[in-house]
Amino acid sequence: MELLKERSVILMMKKNKIFSNILISCLLVSLTPLISSCAIERMIGCLSKEKLNIYNWGEYMDYATIESFEEKYNVCVNISTFPDNETVITKMRLQSFDIIFPSEVAVQQLVEEDRLEELDWSKIIVTNKDGQEVAFDSQRDLINPLYNHLQIMKNEQDFDYLKYAAPYFFQNITLVYNSDVISKEEIEEKQWDILRTPEYKGAMRESSRDAFMVALKQLGYSSNTTNLDEIAQAEQWLKQQKDTMGTQIAYLIDEVIDDVPNGLYDVAMVFSGDAFTIMDANSSINFYNPEKGTDICWDGMIIPKNAQNKEMAYKFISHMLSYENGLLNTEWVGYTSPLKEVYNDVMANLEDERLINVYSVITSPKDEVYKYDGPTKQAIESAWSRVKAS
Amino acid sequence: MSPKKLSSHLKDYLKRPRTALDKFKLLGIPYLLFLLILVAIPMFLIFLYAITIPNKDDAIFLTLTNFVNFFKEEGFIKVLWDSVRISIITTIVTLLVSYPLAYIICEYKLKFQALLILVISIPMWINMLLRTIAWKQILSTSGPLNTVLGWLGIAPINFLGTDFAVVLGMVYIFLPFMVIPIYNTLSKIDDKLIEASLDLGASKSRTFFKVTLPLSMPGIMSGVTMVLLPSATTLVVPRFLGEGRYFLIGNLIEQKFLKSGLWNYGAAISIILMIVLMIILFVTKKVDKYHFDEED
Amino acid sequence: MKKRKFNFANFYVILVLIFCYAPIISLMIFSFNSDRSLTNFESFSFEWYQKLFDDSQVIQAILNTVFVAVVTTIISTIIGTIAAIAISRMRKVLRDGLLALNNIPMVNPEIVTAVALLLLFLSLGIGQGYITMILAHITFTIPYVIITIYPKLRSLDDNIVEASLDLGATPMATIWKVIIPQIKSVIIAAISICFTLSFDDFVISYFTAGTVNNISIYLYTLRRLEPTINALSTILITGVVLVLVINGIIKRKKRDFNDEEE
Numbered sequence: 002m003e004l005l006k007e008r009s010v011i012l013m014m015k016k017n018k019i020f021s022n023i024l025i026s027c028l029l030v031s032l033t034p035l036i037s038s039c040a041i042e043r044m045i046g047c048l049s050k051e052k053l054n055i056y057n058w059g060e061y062m063d064y065a066t067i068e069s070f071e072e073k074y075n076v077c078v079n080i081s082t083f084p085d086n087e088t089v090i091t092k093m094r095l096q097s098f099d100i101i102f103p104s105e106v107a108v109q110q111l112v113e114e115d116r117l118e119e120l121d122w123s124k125i126i127v128t129n130k131d132g133q134e135v136a137f138d139s140q141r142d143l144i145n146p147l148y149n150h151l152q153i154m155k156n157e158q159d160f161d162y163l164k165y166a167a168p169y170f171f172q173n174i175t176l177v178y179n180s181d182v183i184s185k186e187e188i189e190e191k192q193w194d195i196l197r198t199p200e201y202k203g204a205m206r207e208s209s210r211d212a213f214m215v216a217l218k219q220l221g222y223s224s225n226t227t228n229l230d231e232i233a234q235a236e237q238w239l240k241q242q243k244d245t246m247g248t249q250i251a252y253l254i255d256e257v258i259d260d261v262p263n264g265l266y267d268v269a270m271v272f273s274g275d276a277f278t279i280m281d282a283n284s285s286i287n288f289y290n291p292e293k294g295t296d297i298c299w300d301g302m303i304i305p306k307n308a309q310n311k312e313m314a315y316k317f318i319s320h321m322l323s324y325e326n327g328l329l330n331t332e333w334v335g336y337t338s339p340l341k342e343v344y345n346d347v348m349a350n351l352e353d354e355r356l357i358n359v360y361s362v363i364t365s366p367k368d369e370v371y372k373y374d375g376p377t378k379q380a381i382e383s384a385w386s387r388v389k390a391s
Numbered sequence: 392m393s394p395k396k397l398s399s400h401l402k403d404y405l406k407r408p409r410t411a412l413d414k415f416k417l418l419g420i421p422y423l424l425f426l427l428i429l430v431a432i433p434m435f436l437i438f439l440y441a442i443t444i445p446n447k448d449d450a451i452f453l454t455l456t457n458f459v460n461f462f463k464e465e466g467f468i469k470v471l472w473d474s475v476r477i478s479i480i481t482t483i484v485t486l487l488v489s490y491p492l493a494y495i496i497c498e499y500k501l502k503f504q505a506l507l508i509l510v511i512s513i514p515m516w517i518n519m520l521l522r523t524i525a526w527k528q529i530l531s532t533s534g535p536l537n538t539v540l541g542w543l544g545i546a547p548i549n550f551l552g553t554d555f556a557v558v559l560g561m562v563y564i565f566l567p568f569m570v571i572p573i574y575n576t577l578s579k580i581d582d583k584l585i586e587a588s589l590d591l592g593a594s595k596s597r598t599f600f601k602v603t604l605p606l607s608m609p610g611i612m613s614g615v616t617m618v619l620l621p622s623a624t625t626l627v628v629p630r631f632l633g634e635g636r637y638f639l640i641g642n643l644i645e646q647k648f649l650k651s652g653l654w655n656y657g658a659a660i661s662i663i664l665m666i667v668l669m670i671i672l673f674v675t676k677k678v679d680k681y682h683f684d685e686e687d
Numbered sequence: 688m689k690k691r692k693f694n695f696a697n698f699y700v701i702l703v704l705i706f707c708y709a710p711i712i713s714l715m716i717f718s719f720n721s722d723r724s725l726t727n728f729e730s731f732s733f734e735w736y737q738k739l740f741d742d743s744q745v746i747q748a749i750l751n752t753v754f755v756a757v758v759t760t761i762i763s764t765i766i767g768t769i770a771a772i773a774i775s776r777m778r779k780v781l782r783d784g785l786l787a788l789n790n791i792p793m794v795n796p797e798i799v800t801a802v803a804l805l806l807l808f809l810s811l812g813i814g815q816g817y818i819t820m821i822l823a824h825i826t827f828t829i830p831y832v833i834i835t836i837y838p839k840l841r842s843l844d845d846n847i848v849e850a851s852l853d854l855g856a857t858p859m860a861t862i863w864k865v866i867i868p869q870i871k872s873v874i875i876a877a878i879s880i881c882f883t884l885s886f887d888d889f890v891i892s893y894f895t896a897g898t899v900n901n902i903s904i905y906l907y908t909l910r911r912l913e914p915t916i917n918a919l920s921t922i923l924i925t926g927v928v929l930v931l932v933i934n935g936i937i938k939r940k941k942r943d944f945n946d947e948e949e
Contacts (some may be wrong), residue, residue, distance in 0.1 A: 020585050044747070053768065059905075059908045060909065060911060079747075079903075080747070081742060081896070081899065082900060082908040083908060085650065087649065087651065088649050088650060090652065091648070092649070094809065095819075095897075096896075096898050097898070100561065114519055202549075207635050208544075240915075244886070248549055248552055248634075248636075249633035251552060251635050252636060253634065253635055255909075255911060258911050260531075261909055278688075291765055330490075350449065379651075386464075386466060386646065389468060390469050390470050391469070394905070415772055415773055415858060415862075416773050416776055416777060418773040418862075419769070419773030419777070419785075420772075420773075421766045421770070422766055422769070422770030422829070422833075425825070425826075426789075426827060429822060429825065430791055430792055430826065431788075432807060433803030433806060434791070436803060436807055437799070437802060437803050437806060472816065488703065491699060492700065492703050495696040511703075514707055514711060515887075516923070517920055517923060518887055518920070519721060519887060519903075521714060521906065521916060522710050522905055524916075525710030525713050525714045528713060528717075529710060529713055554933075592827070620796050623796075625890060626798070626889070626890055630708075630907075640798075641798050641890075645798075648805065649893075656810075658802065661798070661799045664798075664799060665795065665796075668796065
């Protein structure tokens with residue numbers, strides 16, 4: 002039987018010796034335009050320079066900030082991308098990155114697993130709006146909502162986020178909906194249950210934690226509950242959703258950013274930064290933060306213990322926390338910058354009320370920040386597998 | 392063989408006159424190293440992880456917990472079932488599309504045949520993710536397909552996230568893998584056999600079923616094997632065309648390994664997968680042999 | 688020889704071809720779209736091609752992919768060719784055993800190979816840069832090199848090799864001057880297979896990637912789909928078609944000259 006496979010593969014290739022020529026010529030044709038681009042020059046230069054390995058969400062930085070960093074310090078920045086936090090936690094064990102951009106709940110887990118370097122803030126010097134180089138002061142330089150949450154975290158959970166990470170973007174999870182199809186009243190009435198309404202094509206986020214947050218909030222529980230009974234009820238909620246909605250519900254990650262403005266979905270749960278981009282692309286889309294509560298989160302830069310180039314990593318953090326780059330990044334990606342000067346300037350330039358509201362990440366009393374708890378996380382993940390498989 | 396004899400045999404073997412040809416065997420050393428380090432040891436590691444569970448002391452004690460857990464989760468049996476179902480449908484559809492195609496191609500002039508096969512193979516050169524994403528655009532509710540249906544007065548149908556979309560995507564990806572082996576076998580069938588059968592009075596369809604089809608069995612088996620298991624374990628098509636609703640074995644392993652970090656569990660699932668594969672190979676080998684014997 | 692008399696048959700072939708090429712044509716058409724939408728065509732524009740050449744991350748991913756593919760092809764072809772030569776000289780038992788072992792990475796579902804390699808790299812603690820990806824790619828390409836080259840080796844006339852050795856050539860010289868020229872065509876075929884497999888790989892790369900992205904991983908983790916990718920595909924497709932045409936013309940010219948063996 003293997004012989005058959007052999008023969009077919011060989012014959013397939015042998016019969017068409019052209020393939021070898023195609024291969025070579027194809028490469029040449031496709032590479033010629035590349036050769037003339039700066040990227041090739043860069044790659045050749047990279048062989049001799051110092052390297053910095055970054056692990057980030059896809060398309061989460063304005064490349065101009067990377068280019069300016071490379072020029073300033075004569076380094077070669079190597080970017081790898083990941084689709085979600087879980088992949089980071091796993092892949093980190095295998096590869097040694099210098100800077101990673103996980104979400105705050107992943108930072109909590111990594112600190113517990115003792116995999117992060119403590120940040121030496123004396124090494125972080127940022128350039129503010131006036132062009133001066135100053136030390137970073139969290140109270141002065143961070144926007145109030147984030148600063149307050151960090152304080153709460155420090156006092157109530159005894160977790161000092163800034164000890165290990167430098168904030169990058171601030172967001173919450175919100176509902177975007179097509180206002181031509183769904184009325185404001187309806188969404189205010191149904192809250193998260195709008196995603197269980199078969200008349201409307203909905204998109205859930207393909208994430209165990211986020212999906213369970215929605216279910217738990219709608220049922221009136223805390224998204225940080227450790228009560229297994231409540232989690233079981235949330236599992237039922239989600240299973241029912243899959244059941245009733247059938248083909249009317251999809252589990253997506255970032256495809257929504259293009260799909261929602263194109264009208265593929267009537268309602269979707271997205272991060273506020275993506276909501277910004279979506280609403281910017283389509284004026285009939287609006288957003289709603291359910292009063293039943295949602296998740297508040299932020300991504301930040303960390304230096305793993307197994308990083309190879311820690312000195313350069315500090316310079317990178319300083320670079321990204323500076324006004325100029327903070328502004329470039331937030332304008333390119335659409336997520337809210339936690340840097341006060343940047344935030345104020347962006348808000349001053351926004352005109353569309355929807356965009357102003359979503360950028361400011363309005364929070365309500367029932368909103369929570371995820372708290373990491375190992376056993377609960379396992380329980381939720383197993384439950385999510387069961388929901389997906391149901 | 393008593394130890395004494397063995398050792399003397401060994402000595403003789405080592406002392407035998409070396410021919411130049413023996414030196415050729417040394418060429419195989421890099422390959423042996425490769426087999427050992429990159430094939431044998433990883434396989435062994437999968438087995439090891441599958442039958443152990445992580446514990447703080449790093450102690451190794453064998454257990455079948457991982458397998459038990461797998462079978463206890465009713466949801467995961469559904470994953471297996473979904474994967475099998477989709478892969479069987481895909482294989483059958485691919486076969487039904489490929490066989491006539493290969494047959495028809497054989498009717499053309501030889502040069503044209505080569506051209507057609509080449510044309511069919513070219514899509515394989517383009518990145519699989521790109522082609523899958525392209526199908527996603529075509530099948531979406533505002534995509535070209537629904538636009539065309541709209542002209543015919545049919546309301547937009549939601550194709551994505553259905554069995555139809557997932558199977559379509561898979562068939563598309565695996566089509567060349569089925570067409571080419573079948574074509575190869577069919578093109579080799581001696582025209583004279585067909586002529587003889589027709590001359591002896593058999594009708595066209597009888598000739599087909601009794602002569603052509605059995606002779607092309609090896610190609611069919613080859614194609615089926617190249618489509619069956621890969622279609623059950625692929626990651627890309629369920630993700631892009633399944634709207635996240637399709638959770639197949641590949642996605643399950645991805646989740647257990649890359650997201651949950653449950654390597655032991657993931658390894659156990661991989662073992663189960665390999666066992667299924669071996670069963671399939673065993674069955675196809677038997678069918679193959681059967682038909683080969685029959686042909687004689 | 689047989690004339691095309693079945694119109695239904697022709698129709699069927701055309702239908703299948705449309706099926707095969709619809710997404711590709713769609714990719715190409717939308718690469719010229721001025722809007723970033725992949726479902727509504729706005730107006731003709733080259734902006735995505737411009738962006739492609741400026742987008743360092745995509746280019747980086749492409750170059751990574753090509754680099755890994757080239758290195759993999761070189762290493763795999765060398766190891767595979769000499770291994771095939773070695774195997775053809777072995778005794779039957781050892782030979783069949785090795786060939787059977789060789790099948791494992793080919794027959795295993797990709798994801799199992801990926802998982803196995805991941806566990807290996809984890810245990811060995813290596814995870815830097817290109818190494819893991821190259822090792823992983825070698826793993827699934829060498830078997831194909833061997834099964835491509837080995838049958839042809841078997842069909843070679845042993846006497847020539849013996850003669851060469853008898854006449855005093857060293858084994859290395861024999862290999863280089865006698866064996867390799869005869870199997871040149873299959874080596875080229877093996878190179879093509881190797882490169883394609885490595886270039887287009889996703890699953891194994893995704894699991895075992897070091898700190899490098901290859902083009903498939905980049906696409907899988909992309910948050911938003913951009914037509915710059917369409918631009919890239921269009922370039923590749925154009926290259927393939929161009930070469931086909933050129934090759935067709937060259938072949939026709941050659942055929943007019945003499946009989947060429949396929």
